[in-house]
Amino acid sequence: MSKLWRGSATLSKVYSKKYLKNARIAYLFLIPSMLGLIIFRIFPIVYSFIGSLFSVSYTRGGSLVFTGLQNYLDLFQDPLFWHSLKITLIFNLFVNPIQIVIALILAVLLNGTNLSTRIIRTLFLLPLGVSVVIASTIWGILLNPHEGLINSVLKTLGLPMQPFLTSPNQALWCIILIASWCGIPYWMIFLLAGLQNIPSEYYESAKIDGANCWQVFWYITLPLLRRPLVFVLVADTSANFLLFAPIFVLTRGGPQWSTNLLMYEAYTSAFIYSDFPRALTITSILLLMLLVVVLIEIKLLQKEE
Amino acid sequence: MKRKILMGLLLGLLLIGTLVNAEKIVVFFGDWMQSNFELYKQVNGYDLLEKFKEETGIEIEPVYYPFRELFQAIEVRMQAKSSEPDVFEVDSPLSVSYYVRGYTQPLDAYFSKEEIEEIKKKMFPATIEIATWDGKLLNLPFENSSQVMFINKDMFKKAGIEPPEMDVNKRWTWKQVVDAALKIQEAYRKEGKEVWGLLFGQVSRPYQMLPLPQSLGGGSGVSPDGYHVWGYLNNEKWKKAFDWWYKACNVWKIVPKGVTPEETTYLFLSGKVAMFIQGTWDIPTVVQAEKNGELQFEWGLAPHPYFKEGKPVTPTNSWHLAVNPYSKKKELGVKFLKFMARDDIIADWFRAIGQIVANREAMMKVLETDPKYKEFPWTVYKKIVVYELQNTAVPRPKTPLYLEWEDLVTKAFEDVRNGADPSATLDNYARILERMAAKYRKYKEGK
Numbered sequence: 001m002s003k004l005w006r007g008s009a010t011l012s013k014v015y016s017k018k019y020l021k022n023a024r025i026a027y028l029f030l031i032p033s034m035l036g037l038i039i040f041r042i043f044p045i046v047y048s049f050i051g052s053l054f055s056v057s058y059t060r061g062g063s064l065v066f067t068g069l070q071n072y073l074d075l076f077q078d079p080l081f082w083h084s085l086k087i088t089l090i091f092n093l094f095v096n097p098i099q100i101v102i103a104l105i106l107a108v109l110l111n112g113t114n115l116s117t118r119i120i121r122t123l124f125l126l127p128l129g130v131s132v133v134i135a136s137t138i139w140g141i142l143l144n145p146h147e148g149l150i151n152s153v154l155k156t157l158g159l160p161m162q163p164f165l166t167s168p169n170q171a172l173w174c175i176i177l178i179a180s181w182c183g184i185p186y187w188m189i190f191l192l193a194g195l196q197n198i199p200s201e202y203y204e205s206a207k208i209d210g211a212n213c214w215q216v217f218w219y220i221t222l223p224l225l226r227r228p229l230v231f232v233l234v235a236d237t238s239a240n241f242l243l244f245a246p247i248f249v250l251t252r253g254g255p256q257w258s259t260n261l262l263m264y265e266a267y268t269s270a271f272i273y274s275d276f277p278r279a280l281t282i283t284s285i286l287l288l289m290l291l292v293v294v295l296i297e298i299k300l301l302q303k304e305e
Numbered sequence: 306m307k308r309k310i311l312m313g314l315l316l317g318l319l320l321i322g323t324l325v326n327a328e329k330i331v332v333f334f335g336d337w338m339q340s341n342f343e344l345y346k347q348v349n350g351y352d353l354l355e356k357f358k359e360e361t362g363i364e365i366e367p368v369y370y371p372f373r374e375l376f377q378a379i380e381v382r383m384q385a386k387s388s389e390p391d392v393f394e395v396d397s398p399l400s401v402s403y404y405v406r407g408y409t410q411p412l413d414a415y416f417s418k419e420e421i422e423e424i425k426k427k428m429f430p431a432t433i434e435i436a437t438w439d440g441k442l443l444n445l446p447f448e449n450s451s452q453v454m455f456i457n458k459d460m461f462k463k464a465g466i467e468p469p470e471m472d473v474n475k476r477w478t479w480k481q482v483v484d485a486a487l488k489i490q491e492a493y494r495k496e497g498k499e500v501w502g503l504l505f506g507q508v509s510r511p512y513q514m515l516p517l518p519q520s521l522g523g524g525s526g527v528s529p530d531g532y533h534v535w536g537y538l539n540n541e542k543w544k545k546a547f548d549w550w551y552k553a554c555n556v557w558k559i560v561p562k563g564v565t566p567e568e569t570t571y572l573f574l575s576g577k578v579a580m581f582i583q584g585t586w587d588i589p590t591v592v593q594a595e596k597n598g599e600l601q602f603e604w605g606l607a608p609h610p611y612f613k614e615g616k617p618v619t620p621t622n623s624w625h626l627a628v629n630p631y632s633k634k635k636e637l638g639v640k641f642l643k644f645m646a647r648d649d650i651i652a653d654w655f656r657a658i659g660q661i662v663a664n665r666e667a668m669m670k671v672l673e674t675d676p677k678y679k680e681f682p683w684t685v686y687k688k689i690v691v692y693e694l695q696n697t698a699v700p701r702p703k704t705p706l707y708l709e710w711e712d713l714v715t716k717a718f719e720d721v722r723n724g725a726d727p728s729a730t731l732d733n734y735a736r737i738l739e740r741m742a743a744k745y746r747k748y749k750e751g752k
Contacts, residue, residue: 055744056406056744058405058406058705058744058745058747063407078740079737080737144563145562145563146499146561146562146563146564163562163563163723163724165563166562166563166722166723166724167723167724168723168725252716253716254716254719254720254723255719255720255723255724255725256720256723256725256730268712270380271376271377271380271381272376272708272709272712273708273709273712273741274380274384274402274406274708276384
């Protein structure tokens with residue numbers, strides 16, 4: 001018995017040595033990515049939080065002084081912050097479902113190998129070749145209230161011309177449209193990859209069992225697409241919570257603060273008003289909020305799984 | 306022995322390297338300065354920055370930024386307390402704001418009292434006023450500005466209206482401008498064409514819009530001490546001016562929406578605008594377009610309009626040069642400032658670029674001696690601009706809050722242009738700004 005025990009102990013020793021050696025190599029390979037992660041992700045987050053605990057002292061020539069949580073207290077009493085928070089939540093409440101649902105529909109429709117499907121798929125992927133800044137500029141020209149192409153078409157059709165980006169009621173919807181135009185093809189690629197990983201046998205057996213299209217989608221496609229869907233949901237939410245370029249290029253938070261998302265409010269504080277502590281406080285809150293939303297999303301989808 | 310010689314050589318090279326480096330300063334300019342320097346060389350036959358190097362042995366390394374990015378670059382560098390740039394261009398109303406943040410080195414220590422008196426005597430008063438705070442000279446005025454009204458005479462002819470003249474005594478009121486704009490638009494509408502009666506070159510920016518409330522006696526929008534906004538930005542005169550602006554854009558519809566300041570000059574050049582309020586810096590642009598055969602209409606210049614119940618007020622001030630307090634080469638930076646403010650340099654600058662300069666004496670000398678200024682459109686300097694700079698030019702508010710104030714007042718004008726209620730908009734922005742001013746009031750109280 002003791003021999004057997006000794007034997008098993010030696011085996012586990014050899015195994016754990018091998019395991020440790022392998023683990024060390026794995027960690028070595030991970031170092032560059034970990035370094036990148038620490039420098040470009042973790043450090044800015046920590047810096048952002050620490051910076052939010054300081055304020056600019058103008059009596060000391062603009063130097064920073066430690067004020068604890070004062071910036072947070074100031075921000076919570078600032079109506080402009082609450083307004084931006086409201087706009088950010090409204091924006092995300094619409095833009096995320098719109099992007100994911102359309103990306104999913106397109107992915108299902110374009111999940112084929114015949115020539116026409118491939119051509120249409122390529123057409124849908126074209127926006128990916130245009131940066132968000134360029135896309136925003138082009139959309140700005142198209143949506144110009146006087147000279148824009150869209151209003152020219154409306155005028156030709158005898159329809160009333162629209163103010164688009166100059167109207168507080170339409171500007172946020174225009175931003176949702178632009179963000180979706182840029183985002184949908186991108187998220188569609190991930191979902192397409194997920195769809196192509198589903199074994200065709202499932203569909204064949206469903207067909208034999210007499211399942212209709214909706215049943216196939218609901219009972220086979222959707223459950224097997226859950227993992228890429230979770231990724232797309234989380235990544236899309238993060239991207240839209242931190243959306244900046246279209247606001248910067250087209251509306252600068254206006255008209256009448258209707259597109260003043262929190263990210264733009266942080267930018268304004270930092271680079272226009274030179275109030276970096278306020279900007280860092282906003283980004284810290286934004287990150288915390290994003291973390292909560294993403295955790296809820298993951299939890300909900302995992303629960304069903 | 307060989308090793309010693311080698312070491313000596315290396316040390317010598319290092320020393321030369323250090324010396325060469327010490328004689329070089331970095332200057333942040335707006336990107337328009339790049340073409341200005343080229344134009345300067347073409348007209349005057351010598352390179353301005355090269356001349357400075359020849360005279361002083363100091364090399365200038367210019368770094369050019371677009372308008373908005375220049376502000377951001379300054380913010381980022383100064384926040385980091387970077388020793389570069391050594392010198393940078395300052396939009397003059399930001400002088401105080403930069404000073405309280407510790408971004409600029411007051412110049413009094415680098416100039417004798419006589420030199421400062423001499424500078425003050427030479428410059429247009431508004432340029433010195435905006436650059437002074439607590440009795441300190443914060444930067445050196447370099448350029449200046451004034452606004453006139455560009456006229457598309459063909460559009461006036463079509464509507465059967467006599468256009469305004471290049472005469473400050475026959476200055477149009479805003480009512481005359483609106484009446485003419487409506488008639489012109491109507492004349493074109495009959496032919497199914499859409500044109501605009503009025504356009505502001507720097508639309509919604511306080512620099513250009515401020516004369517509206519100021520002409521009515523509404524003041525600058527900030528308290529005289531620079532620390533309060535409530536009651537100053539939203540007083541009755543400001544509300545009246547905003548009401549006029551609302552009507553111009555939304556009731557009379559003589560001003561286009563959705564046009565940015567970057568697009569306005571092209572809109573005027575395209576022949577779709579009857580009256581264009583713009584800085585004299587666009588005169589060379591229009592002249593060039595005419596020379597190239599791109600201008601399809603006859604044009605003219607007239608004084609900036611005003612409200613009849615008030616007084617004429619025109620925008621002024623422009624770019625100054627400041628020294629970075631964290632620079633390790635402040636003395637060299639100051640030398641560059643002095644060089645750029647010199648009479649002969651500034652006279653050549655005005656002659657070449659056409660941009661009004663802060664140095665009144667140098668500018669007047671050129672106007673008196675150069676025959677070019679006896680011909681249209683350059684006659685505008687003598688007939689309108691000099692008068693405006695000496696009589697109607699009012700600087701923007703001098704306040705540590707200027708960064709926030711400018712951005713939010715721009716948004717207020719923009720919101721009203723897009724249909725927001727003028728009175729409620731002003732109240733709302735005044736409230737936000739008053740709240741923002743609190744941190745500067747702490748500075749005033751020494752907290």
